[in-house]
Amino acid sequence: MRRLIVEKSPPLHGIINVSGSKNAVLPIMAACILANGEIKLEDIPKLEDVLVMERMIKAIGLEVHEDGKNLYIKGTENIKCEAPYDLVRMLRASFLVMGPILARKGKVRIALPGGCNIGSRPVDLHLKGFRALGAEIDMGHGYVEAHAQALRGNKIYLDFPSVGATENIMMAAILAKGVTILENAAEEPEIVDLANFLNEMGAKVVGAGTDCIRIEGVEWLKGTSHTVIPDRIEAGTYMIAAAMTGGRVVIRNVEIEHLKPIVAKLTEAGVAIDINENEIVVDGRRGIRHVDVKTLPYPGFPTDLQPQMMAMLSIAQGTSIVIETVFENRFQHVPELKRMGADIKIEGRSAVVQGVDNLTGAEVKATDLRAGAALVLAGLVAERQTEVTEIQHIHRGYVDMKGKLEQVGARIREIN
Numbered sequence: 001m002r003r004l005i006v007e008k009s010p011p012l013h014g015i016i017n018v019s020g021s022k023n024a025v026l027p028i029m030a031a032c033i034l035a036n037g038e039i040k041l042e043d044i045p046k047l048e049d050v051l052v053m054e055r056m057i058k059a060i061g062l063e064v065h066e067d068g069k070n071l072y073i074k075g076t077e078n079i080k081c082e083a084p085y086d087l088v089r090m091l092r093a094s095f096l097v098m099g100p101i102l103a104r105k106g107k108v109r110i111a112l113p114g115g116c117n118i119g120s121r122p123v124d125l126h127l128k129g130f131r132a133l134g135a136e137i138d139m140g141h142g143y144v145e146a147h148a149q150a151l152r153g154n155k156i157y158l159d160f161p162s163v164g165a166t167e168n169i170m171m172a173a174i175l176a177k178g179v180t181i182l183e184n185a186a187e188e189p190e191i192v193d194l195a196n197f198l199n200e201m202g203a204k205v206v207g208a209g210t211d212c213i214r215i216e217g218v219e220w221l222k223g224t225s226h227t228v229i230p231d232r233i234e235a236g237t238y239m240i241a242a243a244m245t246g247g248r249v250v251i252r253n254v255e256i257e258h259l260k261p262i263v264a265k266l267t268e269a270g271v272a273i274d275i276n277e278n279e280i281v282v283d284g285r286r287g288i289r290h291v292d293v294k295t296l297p298y299p300g301f302p303t304d305l306q307p308q309m310m311a312m313l314s315i316a317q318g319t320s321i322v323i324e325t326v327f328e329n330r331f332q333h334v335p336e337l338k339r340m341g342a343d344i345k346i347e348g349r350s351a352v353v354q355g356v357d358n359l360t361g362a363e364v365k366a367t368d369l370r371a372g373a374a375l376v377l378a379g380l381v382a383e384r385q386t387e388v389t390e391i392q393h394i395h396r397g398y399v400d401m402k403g404k405l406e407q408v409g410a411r412i413r414e415i416n
Contacts, residue, residue: 004388004402006361006379007411011285012247014408018235018254019045019399020069020228024190026093027167028197028228029053032062032073033100034174035201037223041071044228048396052091059084060097074223082109089113095123096164098146099172102135107147125162129169132156133176153178153217161186161211161297167194173215174203180215187211188298189258193229200224232258233304233370234398235280239263240305241377241405243271243284244312249408252279261301265291265309269316290318290355295326307333307374314342315381316355323350333371336364340378340386361386369397376401380410 020043030053032039044050044066054071058064060083063074081101088094088111101108112123127137127144132155135148153176158165166186171194173180185191187209195208201224204216235254242249243266256275263273263280269291272283290313295303303326313320314337324330331351334344339362343354361384366372372394379386388394391414394401402412 001389002391002414002416004376004391004394005413005415006376006382006386006388008361008382008384009245009380009410009412012242012245012249012380012405012408012410015250015252016238016404016408017252018230018238019043021045021190021193021231022047022049022397023231023233024193025050025228026053027096027171027190027194028226029057029071029073030093030096030100031171031194031198032057032075033060033079033097033104034171034198035075035221035223038072038074039201039223040225041073042225042227043069044071045231045399047399048392049091049093052087053093056083056087056091056094056097059087060101079104081105081107083111085111093164095126096168096171098126098144099130099168099170102130102146102148103151103172103175106149107145109143109145111143125158125160125165126168129156129158129165129182130172133169133172133180151176153180153215155181156183158182158184160184163188163191166191166213170195170205170213170215171198173217174198174205174221175219176215176217178217180217182213182215183211185211185213186297189229189232189255197224197226200226229258230254233302235259236262236302236305237308237373237377237398238404239266239280239282240308240312241380242282243269243288244315244377245380246284246287247408248281248283248285250279250281254278254280256280261299262305265293265301269312288312288316290316290320292321292323294323297326303327303330304370306330307370308377310334310344310351310353311337311374311378313353314344314356314378315359318355320353320355321350322353325349332367333374336367336371336375337378339364340382342378358383360384363387363389366390366393369393373398373401376405376412379412380405
């Protein structure tokens with residue numbers, strides 16, 4: 001198994017270019033099932049999850065080939081109604097093919113999804129939406145089946161603003177007859193990017209980015225060319241890395257609007273931030289103060305940056321409170337940080353983080369994608385060497401993390 005060796009590094013200094021968003025490109029790739037004609041997707045991140053989704057849509061019947069950072073996808077009439085189990089179990093986002101297949105073929109069979117073990121992520125809201133559109137749902141033996149003679153628009157209220165359910169229901173409603181109103185919808189930038197992509201293909205979606213999305217059904221979608229938005233979680237991770245090492249790093253290819261929650265918290269922690277048109281300069285040379293963090297659906301502080309933020313707060317001055325409201329099992333990085341000397345006490349969904357003078361390197365395990373990133377960041381400031389295992393999780397969500405950190409001065413290498 002490969003692992004990352006991280007040594008205490010000097011303050012990071014230089015430029016990091018952010019890759020395309022993993023969480024945006026995966027639903028967009030699933031949405032290609034809806035289209036007739038060729039689609040060109042630009043700035044595609046080279047990630048394990050993207051490769052799995054590529055294999056998934058190929059297996060379903062789409063034609064796929066790549067050229068550098070571009071991905072070319074062509075819809076066909078030979079769309080299969082079942083997604084392969086061995087791919088579904090590898091990737092949570094694979095469940096997003098259910099809505100498009102149901103819309104296109106009128107029936108679909110798919111296994112319950114896998115992905116990072118960070119807490120309960122039931123598919124009930126997805127299925128509630130499909131039922132409201134007229135589908136009949138059968139469940140059993142780890143599979144979900146849905147079929148409908150014709151999907152029809154309806155008013156759907158989500159009990160929680162689930163990103164995946166919002167995306168899946170929106171895609172299912174694209175080819176439905178009539179108008180669908182999706183209330184209490186998630187507002188994440190990735191949903192806006194998906195809606196923009198669908199509209200470029202001929203869909204009629206308005207309201208994405210608000211809690212009420214209106215979808216007017218159309219008969220078919222055409223091909224298009226689309227550039228995926230930058231990855232706000234990758235950008236936030238490197239912003240935190242710059243801050244906690246006391247460095248000064250320019251983060252380029254970012255959407256400033258998407259980063260407001262992390263900018264606000266870093267500023268509150270005493271980090272100097274300069275914002276330009278499509279770049280952010282993060283200067284952590286003044287040190288880090290304690291802050292309280294509560295994760296919330298967008299535009300609140302993202303749960304995907306909570307572990308990295310906790311790594312930073314473990315060396316901040318004073319005591320911080322971190323409250324996780326999105327996933328109940330997203331403190332798996334805490335025992336690993338404590339192995340490195342962090343002073344963290346968990347009380348239910350809250351963590352009390354007392355800043356310490358120094359962390360100490362240790363062998364630690366990446367229990368999930370963002371936990372792995374947090375441990376790498378902790379290793380950058382820890383005395384002695386840190387060895388991060390199970391780094392396949394990190395490769396699922398970060399394009400060449402080692403290389404990007406190396407180019408700004410980090411002492412990090414990957415070994416067998």
